[in-house]
Amino acid sequence: MLAKLTSKNQLTLPKAATQAVGASEYFEVETRAGQIILTPVRLQRADAVRAKLAELDLTELDVADAVAWARSGALQVAEPAAVYAARPARKPAKNAAKKTASKPVSRK
Secondary structure (H helix, E strand, O other): OOOOEOOOOOEOOOHHHHHHHOOOOEEEEEEEOOEEEEEEEOOOHHHHHHHHHHHOOOOHHHHHHHHHHHHOOOOOOOOOOOOOOOOOOOOOOOOHHHHHHOOOOOOO
16 A cells, blocks of 8 residues: 655555554554554543643642642632723714815825
8 A cells, every 4th residue: 555745744544554453543653664653542531631640740649639729719819800991982073074075185
């Protein structure tokens, strides 16, 4: 099977190849001995959260403490005051039409 790499480094996989391994939205990409190896990855939201927690070096106890702190009401955020007051609509200037109509037009 052939696949073409576009000028934007995009690759369309043949349908037969994706059906053989099962449809997947994400692929792990690795290179080995001049070959590109794609392995289907099925991400689950919980796995992504766990990976991020591990990356940040947060434990279950850290998360439990944070949730308990948030539920305790320790952080009280006041509603911000309105920054912009409503402006009244502008009224057209008096005699605006007359002023523009009465200006002489110079022709050169």
